[in-house]
Amino acid sequence: MVAKLQERIGKATDAVFGRIQKEESDLHIRLSYLTKPDRFNPSTYTSKDDVTQWRQSLQQFKEKADSLAKLYENADSDLENALLQQRINQAIAGQIKKELMQSFPQDVIKKKNQLTQEFVSEFGALLTFYYNNWGSWKTGSAANAPSFDDPKLASTFESLKDKVSAVGAQIEDQYRAMTR
Numbered sequence: 001m002v003a004k005l006q007e008r009i010g011k012a013t014d015a016v017f018g019r020i021q022k023e024e025s026d027l028h029i030r031l032s033y034l035t036k037p038d039r040f041n042p043s044t045y046t047s048k049d050d051v052t053q054w055r056q057s058l059q060q061f062k063e064k065a066d067s068l069a070k071l072y073e074n075a076d077s078d079l080e081n082a083l084l085q086q087r088i089n090q091a092i093a094g095q096i097k098k099e100l101m102q103s104f105p106q107d108v109i110k111k112k113n114q115l116t117q118e119f120v121s122e123f124g125a126l127l128t129f130y131y132n133n134w135g136s137w138k139t140g141s142a143a144n145a146p147s148f149d150d151p152k153l154a155s156t157f158e159s160l161k162d163k164v165s166a167v168g169a170q171i172e173d174q175y176r177a178m179t180r
Helices: 002-034 048-085 090-102 106-132 151-178
Strands: none
Touching: 002 048, 002 090, 002 106, 002 151, 048 090, 048 106, 106 151
16 A cells, blocks of 8 residues: 555655646756857857847746746645645645655745846847947957957956856856756
């Protein structure tokens, strides 16, 4: 009887948490593509169309992040429904759900979601800078470092790049915190 109950709990949690893990993994992979060093060097973009395509990738990333946030938001009720669908007594299902939901690192999840929204905003600003200032840079002598004739543009670029890099690193920190 206990083994059967454990099996049912496992099926219910796999249905809810498994989906969250899958979406979380997909989002993390997308983040890794967006934070590659080439994304921070406008010289690696071949045209304004490239910038537009990366803007679309960023929009898809945002949609995935929003979808994942919704999964976390609905996890409580989804888990309860999954447990009940496994024909687990409602009182026992409530206790199991409570224990499992307490294992969620809610503060880390909330911080990661907030940083992800900030990343989308900052990376969008960087892509807008590339688009609006297309051709104002030259391939720099240092690897991954374009050069600008206009010091104001150089300063703006460095500021935007630094913000995106910093937020991306903070998100990675949150991912590490989630897996501890």
